[in-house]
Amino acid sequence: MIKIVIDTKGGDKGATEMIKGAKAALMKYDQLSVLLVGDESVISSECKKLEMPMDRVEILDAPLEITNYDSAADAIFNKTESSMLKGLKTLSEREDLFGLVTTGNTGVLLTGAMRYLSGKDRVRPALAAVLPSENGGFTCLVDTGATIDCNSQMLHHFARLGSDFMKQSYAIDSPKIGLLSNGSESSKGNKLVKETYPVLESDESLNFVGNIEGNRALSGDCDVLVCDGFAGNQVMKVTEGTATRIITDIMKYAHRTGSDEIKKLGLHLMEIYDIGSLGGGYILGITKPVIKARGNAGEKAVVSIAGMFVNMASNKAMFDKSKNKI
Amino acid sequence: MIKIVIDTKGGDKGATEMIKGAKAALMKYDQLSVLLVGDESVISSECKKLEMPMDRVEILDAPLEITNYDSAADAIFNKTESSMLKGLKTLSEREDLFGLVTTGNTGVLLTGAMRYLSGKDRVRPALAAVLPSENGGFTCLVDTGATIDCNSQMLHHFARLGSDFMKQSYAIDSPKIGLLSNGSESSKGNKLVKETYPVLESDESLNFVGNIEGNRALSGDCDVLVCDGFAGNQVMKVTEGTATRIITDIMKYAHRTGSDEIKKLGLHLMEIYDIGSLGGGYILGITKPVIKARGNAGEKAVVSIAGMFVNMASNKAMFDKSKNKI
Numbered sequence A, B: 001m002i003k004i005v006i007d008t009k010g011g012d013k014g015a016t017e018m019i020k021g022a023k024a025a026l027m028k029y030d031q032l033s034v035l036l037v038g039d040e041s042v043i044s045s046e047c048k049k050l051e052m053p054m055d056r057v058e059i060l061d062a063p064l065e066i067t068n069y070d071s072a073a074d075a076i077f078n079k080t081e082s083s084m085l086k087g088l089k090t091l092s093e094r095e096d097l098f099g100l101v102t103t104g105n106t107g108v109l110l111t112g113a114m115r116y117l118s119g120k121d122r123v124r125p126a127l128a129a130v131l132p133s134e135n136g137g138f139t140c141l142v143d144t145g146a147t148i149d150c151n152s153q154m155l156h157h158f159a160r161l162g163s164d165f166m167k168q169s170y171a172i173d174s175p176k177i178g179l180l181s182n183g184s185e186s187s188k189g190n191k192l193v194k195e196t197y198p199v200l201e202s203d204e205s206l207n208f209v210g211n212i213e214g215n216r217a218l219s220g221d222c223d224v225l226v227c228d229g230f231a232g233n234q235v236m237k238v239t240e241g242t243a244t245r246i247i248t249d250i251m252k253y254a255h256r257t258g259s260d261e262i263k264k265l266g267l268h269l270m271e272i273y274d275i276g277s278l279g280g281g282y283i284l285g286i287t288k289p290v291i292k293a294r295g296n297a298g299e300k301a302v303v304s305i306a307g308m309f310v311n312m313a314s315n316k317a318m319f320d321k322s323k324n325k326i
Helices: A016-026 A039-050 A070-080 A081-092 A106-117 A152-170 A193-199 A229-257 A261-272 A297-314 B014-027 B040-050 B070-076 B083-093 B104-116 B152-170 B191-202 B231-258 B258-272 B299-313
Strands: A002-007 A031-038 A057-061 A097-103 A126-132 A140-141 A176-181 A207-213 A225-226 A280-286 A288-294 B002-007 B032-038 B057-061 B095-102 B126-133 B138-142 B174-182 B207-213 B224-226 B281-284 B290-292
Touching: A002 A016, A002 A081, A002 A297, A016 A031, A016 A039, A016 A297, A031 A039, A039 A057, A057 A081, A057 A126, A070 A106, A081 A097, A081 A106, A097 A297, A106 A280, A106 A288, A126 A152, A126 A229, A140 A152, A140 A229, A152 A176, A152 A193, A152 A225, A152 A261, A152 A280, A152 A297, A176 A193, A176 A229, A193 A207, A229 A261, A229 B231, A229 B258, A261 B231, A261 B258, A288 A297, B002 B083, B002 B299, B014 B032, B014 B040, B014 B299, B032 B040, B032 B083, B032 B299, B040 B057, B057 B083, B070 B104, B083 B095, B083 B104, B083 B281, B095 B299, B104 B281, B104 B290, B126 B152, B126 B231, B138 B231, B152 B174, B152 B191, B152 B224, B152 B281, B152 B299, B174 B191, B174 B231, B191 B207, B231 B258, B258 B299, B290 B299
Parallel strands: A002 A031, A002 A097, A031 A057, A097 A288, A140 A225, A176 A207, A176 A225, B002 B032, B002 B095, B032 B057, B095 B290, B138 B224, B174 B207, B174 B224
Antiparallel strands: A126 A140, A126 A280, A280 A288, B126 B138, B126 B281, B281 B290
16 A cells, blocks of 8 residues: 555645545555545545545645745745645654645745755755656656756756666666756856766766757657756746647647547647646655646646556556657 | 858858759849859859859859867967858958858857957847747747857847847837746746846836746747847757657658648648758847858758848848748
């Protein structure tokens, strides 16, 4: 059995949607049980309505909500009774809990994760995304926006976190580490990249493969792509923006021509390239798995993230590789 | 009549391809004439072979080539007789010449442009790309890689150059200026973006519309998108990489299913999203139009760039907007 904490508050779609997701996840994964954190009365009544299998459900009352207007510095001291922070604290204290998922405020989550789930080094955690690569595998992009301004020491740290994560969760023996740059030659890069290159190159614990250009970001040339949070945010959002735009074009074309064949293609591409539905971002550098779902995550995302936890617990890649190919 | 300088050397495909492009451009644009710079004997013999209309062709002998291994600092002093630098010098000296196109080394080109074509301020020129936006218009992305590490003064300068360019070449009265960031709120951004925001905001000559996220880069929310050369390079390359990947998926699917309809769609998308075929990058901040074509530019790119010059000369947008929609 694996038991995960689900923060029912802080999302755009409300607690009901998160609880519906929990129900669907419980139906899908026999080995799963959940600890639902939030407003107890709301959770109880929803559970009844949805006929939840209550032998696999536990409820933790924490009606206070972390909003997007909360600053991390304030929340960490004044909102310890919020669903997110109480959830993190409970996760850190109880051995039977495997991980936590929340749709809430990223800044508070990172600070909370550092407070309650830090390892010995107490480093700032990184936010990683695992994206489908061209060759049918996956690339872990780190950092995707937790730390916007970085130095080479941070990027070195991201490389190590990403490498460990891909070893553990994807069973890759020696993950290839790439450094996002504006050219593949070792001489290319901004100041940060030029400072980081020799640091990664000289770390013998890393399988560093050099600079990777933006058009090769998701080519599969590397298993871990390291960059500062500003650049990582651009890679994620530009990929998403371009894919959305092309797929919108295709759906319009299908509509205009009335072609079912093209509509089918468009829907299929939508499934592959919908970065949102892939689940959430991983918080790396802490002692237990925590996943940040998008603010607008709904039932489908909760199920997908539950699957990520189940697969992590069984130490195998979370996605079916065959699905990631057209 | 408009006369443009074509550097026949420095490209991956050799002089013949550039001269073929010149011929095709002369056939397409009646008002065009060309000055071909390079190895005179090669150019003369190619012109004969291709039956060029020699009344609209002039040849300038400069057999020395700028390669990708030349450093800008060296070349600018020791290779003034190269086709690129002799071309730039001639462009600066002769009133009958409108602009120049080259496929050669970007670093040498920028330094050469600054040496021979600087305005009064002698600022470092920027490299801009004009990309088709979602709404059928165009977005000028600046800088796309000429200056990798920037400060807020440089980004302010890029905003002004981009604004002037979109006024002049696209007849937009008050171009909307966006700042590439990791969130749309004014509080978002890395150190550079946060420093640049108030500078752009307080410049009354600019129609600053605030921060733009990567997924909205080519949405048409702004006419000029300002960023440092590292980020601009990522936007260009990630867009290209994502588009190429999706279109490759579509063509594979067409091949497997044998669907002519889907193949037609794939080819159509290829035309819209092939950033390479759109022409080249504009060098902004100098006294005459200079366009940097890709190293692998061929006949088609030369024709497309000649069209850009012809349209600039007649002060109207260079692309047919209807073409940019599916």
